[in-house]
Amino acid sequence: MGQSRTDRFIAIAMIAPSIILIAIFVYGFIGWTGWTSLTDSNALQQLQRLPANNVGLTNYGNLFAGQLDNRFRVDIVNTVFFTGLFVLVCLGLGMLLAILLDQKIKGEGIFRTIFLFPMALSFVVTGVVWKWLFNPGAGINVLPTAIGLPAGTFRWFISEDRILEFVWRDLPIIAAVLIGLFVILPALYYVVTRRSRVGGIILIVGVILNAWLLLGAAPALAGRSYLGQERHGFNLALLAVVLAAGWQMSGYTMAMYLAGLRGISEELREAARVDGCSEIGVYRRIVFPLLAPITLSAIIILGHISLKIFDLVYVMGGGDNLKIDMPGLNMFFETFRGQNFGRGAAIAMVMLVMVAVVIVPYLISNFRSEATRR
Amino acid sequence: MTTRSVPLNTTQPRTSSIQWQRMLSTGAIYLTLILAALIFLLPVYMVLMTGFKSPDEVNISTMWALPRSLSLESFRQAFDELRTGLGNSFALVIPATAISAVLGSINGYVLSKWKFPGANIIFPLMLFGMFIPYQAILIPLVQFLRDIDLYNSLAGLILCHVVYGLPITTLIFRNYYTEVPDEMLEAGAIDGAGFFGLYWWIVLPISLPGFVVVIIWQFTQIWNEFLFGVTIAGQAAPTVTVALQNLSGSQIVQWNVQMAAAFLAAIPTLIVYILLGRYFIRGLLAGSVKG
Numbered sequence: 001m002g003q004s005r006t007d008r009f010i011a012i013a014m015i016a017p018s019i020i021l022i023a024i025f026v027y028g029f030i031g032w033t034g035w036t037s038l039t040d041s042n043a044l045q046q047l048q049r050l051p052a053n054n055v056g057l058t059n060y061g062n063l064f065a066g067q068l069d070n071r072f073r074v075d076i077v078n079t080v081f082f083t084g085l086f087v088l089v090c091l092g093l094g095m096l097l098a099i100l101l102d103q104k105i106k107g108e109g110i111f112r113t114i115f116l117f118p119m120a121l122s123f124v125v126t127g128v129v130w131k132w133l134f135n136p137g138a139g140i141n142v143l144p145t146a147i148g149l150p151a152g153t154f155r156w157f158i159s160e161d162r163i164l165e166f167v168w169r170d171l172p173i174i175a176a177v178l179i180g181l182f183v184i185l186p187a188l189y190y191v192v193t194r195r196s197r198v199g200g201i202i203l204i205v206g207v208i209l210n211a212w213l214l215l216g217a218a219p220a221l222a223g224r225s226y227l228g229q230e231r232h233g234f235n236l237a238l239l240a241v242v243l244a245a246g247w248q249m250s251g252y253t254m255a256m257y258l259a260g261l262r263g264i265s266e267e268l269r270e271a272a273r274v275d276g277c278s279e280i281g282v283y284r285r286i287v288f289p290l291l292a293p294i295t296l297s298a299i300i301i302l303g304h305i306s307l308k309i310f311d312l313v314y315v316m317g318g319g320d321n322l323k324i325d326m327p328g329l330n331m332f333f334e335t336f337r338g339q340n341f342g343r344g345a346a347i348a349m350v351m352l353v354m355v356a357v358v359i360v361p362y363l364i365s366n367f368r369s370e371a372t373r374r
Numbered sequence: 375m376t377t378r379s380v381p382l383n384t385t386q387p388r389t390s391s392i393q394w395q396r397m398l399s400t401g402a403i404y405l406t407l408i409l410a411a412l413i414f415l416l417p418v419y420m421v422l423m424t425g426f427k428s429p430d431e432v433n434i435s436t437m438w439a440l441p442r443s444l445s446l447e448s449f450r451q452a453f454d455e456l457r458t459g460l461g462n463s464f465a466l467v468i469p470a471t472a473i474s475a476v477l478g479s480i481n482g483y484v485l486s487k488w489k490f491p492g493a494n495i496i497f498p499l500m501l502f503g504m505f506i507p508y509q510a511i512l513i514p515l516v517q518f519l520r521d522i523d524l525y526n527s528l529a530g531l532i533l534c535h536v537v538y539g540l541p542i543t544t545l546i547f548r549n550y551y552t553e554v555p556d557e558m559l560e561a562g563a564i565d566g567a568g569f570f571g572l573y574w575w576i577v578l579p580i581s582l583p584g585f586v587v588v589i590i591w592q593f594t595q596i597w598n599e600f601l602f603g604v605t606i607a608g609q610a611a612p613t614v615t616v617a618l619q620n621l622s623g624s625q626i627v628q629w630n631v632q633m634a635a636a637f638l639a640a641i642p643t644l645i646v647y648i649l650l651g652r653y654f655i656r657g658l659l660a661g662s663v664k665g
Contacts, residue, residue: 004568006568007488007568007569008488008490011490012484012488012490014481014484015480015481015485018481018540018544019496019500022499022503022537022541025515026503026506026511029510029511029515030506030511032513033510033511036513036514096406097407097410100406100407103403105404111411113648114411114415115410115411115414116651117648118414119654120643121598121643122597122618122639122643123598123600124600124615125598125618125636125640127619128619128633128635128636129421129633129636131622132420132629132632133417133420138434139437142435143438146438146439247414255659256659307507310601311601311615314600314619315623318623328509328601331509332509332601332605335512335513341513344513345513347509348510348512351507351509355505355506355507356506359502363501363502364498366498367494367497
């Protein structure tokens, strides 16, 4: 395109304000938060106009192994279980609904509208409504009595039950074993059999991570005798949050899968049928492999949403119910109620790292594939 | 197409058994879909039934029963409680959506048609801004807004939503304009149009669908947002989500009023979704499928 120099200059000048805003409000502020997380900054100091003291990584150390901060460790464990289950529910339900809607259904539009409408709602609305549906003495629990069945007894988001318990100090070893089984071994297999480069990168990252877990984290935690037998596990109360969030977000995966299914040409499926594929075979051999990239996108998008979930648990738990507490909530209360900016900033940075681990490779691969397509 | 598997000398019983199977599986599909739809609508049923009951009829044990008579009392009370929040949200969402749509359109135009050195690095760096947990910028943000005297005000909240809305609005417009053939702009350039001329005469007139997607997206996002609302303008100018949460957290407000309030808070985005769902879905997918 023949573009004059003046026009090129105007173009850059027009986008410059946005770039500067993002540079300050995203990257500048992240840097500021990162710096705050290395201090003991709090409201008292600010009132007295005292400078905050640099405390190095103390805040982070306390989050993971401090004597009095067991709340953050509850949060991290909750986040992991919640994320895993929430993503599974959304993928399963979304895929099922999309496949059913793809069968040339009458009234497809109506069904689609119904499955997707919760996406238009606020997490606050969802939380307010489901809090009542999960009220142990009402809602879902009394629904069976409408047809003469006994009422449910599960106490949903205030349930005290916990399964899959483990001792916090064992976590590095448990994590190392899991990484070994589900990351290092598969990666090794791909490197040996297919000479995969990505597999090689994953293998190296996994080995470094495991070395740190076993040689750094495990002995460090073992030394903290006061942690004693501090136990964590999967709080069943989280099931209530998973169902509410799944109700809200399954339509999203359905829409993604449906868009993917519509992109698979009928000729391709027909060709497979002519070759003797059964209807299930068509899905197994053609449809599912072609939907795999969508599944990956959905895992990343849903995963990063659940890692930073805030509104829903704020409304359902109000910050007091540690059974469904999450880092985002903890950060909010630590910072704006407890006025401990240093600790709040440290929680925020951990959240940022968790999200970045998921999102950054996704963005890079997206833009790399876009560049090669051009 | 099932004809393929049917032998040429079809006998009557064979065909009918296949037809039976088809009817059975079609039936199962519809049954599953209807069941799923009912489950998805269950909360809506509960909210409306509770909302329409008169206050003395509201009882947890008969929560699922139909109301004996229709009463608007709960909705009236809920509206009184939410009035300020609804007003604040409209006063927030309209300017914030308009400004971020305009900025997104210009950014998208520059990024898709005026390639400049470094754009391929700057754009992903911009996009990262829409994925971050906002907790990671919240402490400096509050401090900064205090310093420029916008803390605890709608203006401050508008600023936040405009800035943190830049990545998604830019992304949607950039992808939209990438589809516009460069030849169209080249023709305009030959006629002597510059940066603004090309935008005004060629790009803007075909931008309507892009604007609809972005406006719907930003409207829904900002209306539904809670974290910025509660931290930045929570006391002085509570948005509708903050007002609703305050209502639900209070011990004195009856739950039928809470349900009615939840419904009222959801109406604006629901209307947009029902009327313009197609564009809503496009915005939804834009955030995940790029290029």
